[in-house]
Amino acid sequence: MEDLLFCSRYPFTRKAKECAERIGIGLSSSVIEKAEKRLREAAVEGRIRKVAEIPEAMREELAVYATCRMIISSASSRYLIGRYAVAEAKRAREYLDSDELSKPENIDAVAEDLGLAFEKAEDGFLLPFWLYLPFTPRSLDYKLSNRQLAAGKVLVKRSERRRIIEEAVRIRIESSLPIKADFPKEIQEAGKRILGILPKLEASALRLDERDYPPCIRKLLEDLAMNANVPHIGRVALAIYLVNAGLSDDKIVDFFRHAPDFSEKITRYQVEHVRAKKYRMASCSTMDSWGLCVADCRCGNPLNYKESVHGKRLKAEGKKVE
Amino acid sequence: MAGEAMGKEEAHVRKLFSKYYSENKIAMPSAHMREFGFGGWDKKIEFRHIAVPGEAELMAKLALEAPLYVSYSVAYYQFPSARPMVRKGWRGADLVFDLDAPEHSCGKFTCQECLDKVKQDAIKLIEDFLLPDFGFSKSELSANFSGGRGYHVHVKSQAVEQLDRSARREIADYIAGTGLDFDRLFWEDGKKLFGPKPSDGGYGGKFAREYLRRLDDEEFAQQISRKLSKPEEKARLKSAIQQGNWDNIGIANRKRKLREKFEEMRLTLAGRIDANVTADITKLIRMPNSLHGGSGLCAKSIPSLKLDGFEPMRDAQAFRQGSLKIKAAESIPEVPGIVPEKMPAGKIAEVPQAQAAYLLCKKAAVLAD
Ligand SMILES: [Zn+2]
Numbered sequence: 001m002e003d004l005l006f007c008s009r010y011p012f013t014r015k016a017k018e019c020a021e022r023i024g025i026g027l028s029s030s031v032i033e034k035a036e037k038r039l040r041e042a043a044v045e046g047r048i049r050k051v052a053e054i055p056e057a058m059r060e061e062l063a064v065y066a067t068c069r070m071i072i073s074s075a076s077s078r079y080l081i082g083r084y085a086v087a088e089a090k091r092a093r094e095y096l097d098s099d100e101l102s103k104p105e106n107i108d109a110v111a112e113d114l115g116l117a118f119e120k121a122e123d124g125f126l127l128p129f130w131l132y133l134p135f136t137p138r139s140l141d142y143k144l145s146n147r148q149l150a151a152g153k154v155l156v157k158r159s160e161r162r163r164i165i166e167e168a169v170r171i172r173i174e175s176s177l178p179i180k181a182d183f184p185k186e187i188q189e190a191g192k193r194i195l196g197i198l199p200k201l202e203a204s205a206l207r208l209d210e211r212d213y214p215p216c217i218r219k220l221l222e223d224l225a226m227n228a229n230v231p232h233i234g235r236v237a238l239a240i241y242l243v244n245a246g247l248s249d250d251k252i253v254d255f256f257r258h259a260p261d262f263s264e265k266i267t268r269y270q271v272e273h274v275r276a277k278k279y280r281m282a283s284c285s286t287m288d289s290w291g292l293c294v295a296d297c298r299c300g301n302p303l304n305y306k307e308s309v310h311g312k313r314l315k316a317e318g319k320k321v322e
Numbered sequence: 323m324a325g326e327a328m329g330k331e332e333a334h335v336r337k338l339f340s341k342y343y344s345e346n347k348i349a350m351p352s353a354h355m356r357e358f359g360f361g362g363w364d365k366k367i368e369f370r371h372i373a374v375p376g377e378a379e380l381m382a383k384l385a386l387e388a389p390l391y392v393s394y395s396v397a398y399y400q401f402p403s404a405r406p407m408v409r410k411g412w413r414g415a416d417l418v419f420d421l422d423a424p425e426h427s428c429g430k431f432t433c434q435e436c437l438d439k440v441k442q443d444a445i446k447l448i449e450d451f452l453l454p455d456f457g458f459s460k461s462e463l464s465a466n467f468s469g470g471r472g473y474h475v476h477v478k479s480q481a482v483e484q485l486d487r488s489a490r491r492e493i494a495d496y497i498a499g500t501g502l503d504f505d506r507l508f509w510e511d512g513k514k515l516f517g518p519k520p521s522d523g524g525y526g527g528k529f530a531r532e533y534l535r536r537l538d539d540e541e542f543a544q545q546i547s548r549k550l551s552k553p554e555e556k557a558r559l560k561s562a563i564q565q566g567n568w569d570n571i572g573i574a575n576r577k578r579k580l581r582e583k584f585e586e587m588r589l590t591l592a593g594r595i596d597a598n599v600t601a602d603i604t605k606l607i608r609m610p611n612s613l614h615g616g617s618g619l620c621a622k623s624i625p626s627l628k629l630d631g632f633e634p635m636r637d638a639q640a641f642r643q644g645s646l647k648i649k650a651a652e653s654i655p656e657v658p659g660i661v662p663e664k665m666p667a668g669k670i671a672e673v674p675q676a677q678a679a680y681l682l683c684k685k686a687a688v689l690a691d
Binding site: 128129130133134138140143144145146147148149150151152153154155264265 | 454455456457458481482484485486487488489491492493495496499500501502503506522523524525526527598601602
């Protein structure tokens with residue numbers, strides 16, 4: 001029972017995998033249906049709902065998890081896999097947070113399963129830096145320069161330990177997918193259905209907080225985020241825009257990070273170059289001649305665009321903004 | 323370069339290099355998994371994507387072709403000669419650090435001061451960062467003179483072999499103190515100021531230890547507070563800092579003073595290591611103990627990390643026999659260890675082979691015949 005509880009909460013662990021193999025997984029229509037639901041929640045809402053922790057449901061959870069992996073492998077979209085991994089990691093994080101109070105040994109077990117050798121210290125945990133670096137966000141809080149590092153180990157707080165585990169879960173799931181296999185017909189069909197939600201998702205994939213990015217810039221950012229290849233001239237225009245819009249080099253480089261041929265060194269060099277040369281933003285008509293203009297927003301220059309002014313006009317005139 | 327007739331200076335240098343490579347056996351572990359790059363008279367990397375079956379074949383190739391620069395990939399590949407890069411099958415990479423002499427008026431003939439400075443930086447990298455903070459063992463580290471005006475430190479450790487660019491950049495950033503937010507080390511609670519303990523890791527601990535050490539210096543102590551001229555006050559402050567309590571004596575402008583002191587101490591290697599080199603997981607870097615075509619010196623590895631007594635101009639010479647008659651093509655300064663006295667432009671002299679090679683490679687002299 002204890003084992004089952006652990007395994008249904010943390011189905012990505014080796015222990016859970018063994019447990020699932022012991023139980024044996026049937027591909028009932030109910031399991032497939034629940035797996036599809038889990039995938040949809042993950043893709044659309046970015047989270048996965050918890051189920052009641054009663055033995056039958058927990059046993060089924062294991063089957064559902066394994067089925068999710070098959071369906072998403074069959075669908076085989078990098079984008080969906082990415083979103084799914086994020087949602088699974090978030091689900092695990094919720095359990096980690098509650099286990100911290102009631103069953104801290106579960107956290108030790110998950111960490112160990114992921115190969116994260118945390119060592120108990122006086123005021124937190126110690127983690128070797130080579131395990132710390134791959135699983136921490138690039139932020140000032142986690143920046144190694146701001147951390148206590150000695151004898152190869154970084155001191156992390158209790159709550160940070162869970163954050164690091166969450167990221168390790170995400171990476172384990174993402175890097176283990178897709179599974180290459182011939183899937184049964186039911187799985188393939190479910191895979192196709194899941195792929196069906198993709199276009200809708202992609203359209204809203206990059207809901208930018210910066211609402212005042214003009215349509216042409218938004219399109220370039222979306223293409224980059226969707227791993228689409230953006231032509232060189234488009235990248236240059238984007239870099240010039242973002243520099244002029246007042247973003248830092250780091251932030252700009254981050255936008256390019258998803259490009260298929262991303263090179264940190266080259267991108268950084270180019271952005272710095274744009275900044276140093278003080279390039280001016282191309283006008284709308286120049287953007288158009290480069291094939292980068294996507295909407296008649298009449299702002300003259302992308303830098304003049306204001307959602308409140310030009311966005312309304314586009315809407316009023318019924319122009320399509322891609 | 324291909325197609326162009328080789329100048330007689332280049333021909334002479336190549337002959338010396340070829341002899342060196344046929345007479346010296348250079349260790350090159352995992353040679354079959356590395357990409358090599360060779361350079362010529364005008365370009366440090368002229369050919370790359372070169373693969374060799376092993377150390378012996380590499381040495382034969384070097385003796386035969388006598389490249390003026392030899393670099394190898396920090397990465398281990400399944401197919402080192404494949405192109406484009408993604409086909410090489412990256413298997414991991416050593417972690418490397420590149421330290422170069424600072425920009426200085428000495429220019430082409432790096433002065434002793436600059437050479438000493440970069441040597442101290444290399445020592446600091448090893449003694450203050452790689453050993454204590456990153457916890458590498460001495461056996462995982464090796465250091466060599468770059469052959470030019472700096473040093474390379476290589477880390478061979480399974481622990482870091484798989485780290486990607488961004489993790490490696492974090493390591494370089496830590497060493498350079500990039501992104502270090504000094505204010506995070508301290509926090510106030512009413513009148514009290516709390517901060518790092520000397521036993522802490524990272525920059526907090528470094529700062530606390532150095533601060534305690536410097537409090538013994540009267541001038542330093544006076545700059546903090548006049549009260550510290552009383553021995554009992556100083557003792558009180560010192561024992562408080564041991565516990566992470568940074569102000570129990572009422573110091574004026576304490577946070578500003580601490581920041582100033584931190585900057586004065588130069589605990590980081592800011593601007594002294596090239597973070598791009600460390601982050602580059604496909605970097606080609608000078609092969610230790612190979613010859614440098616810009617100086618005729620050897621990129622000598624320094625046994626047991628004993629940089630202290632190492633004098634590159636003296637200890638990295640590769641040609642210790644014979645002499646050669648050369649003509650100074652420009653005014654040449656004295657360079658301790660290798661050019662014993664100044665040579666005005668146009669002067670012809672018979673000089674030791676190492677000095678001749680040095681000046682020919684620097685393109686500061688030509689053969690005098
Ligand atoms: Zn100098």
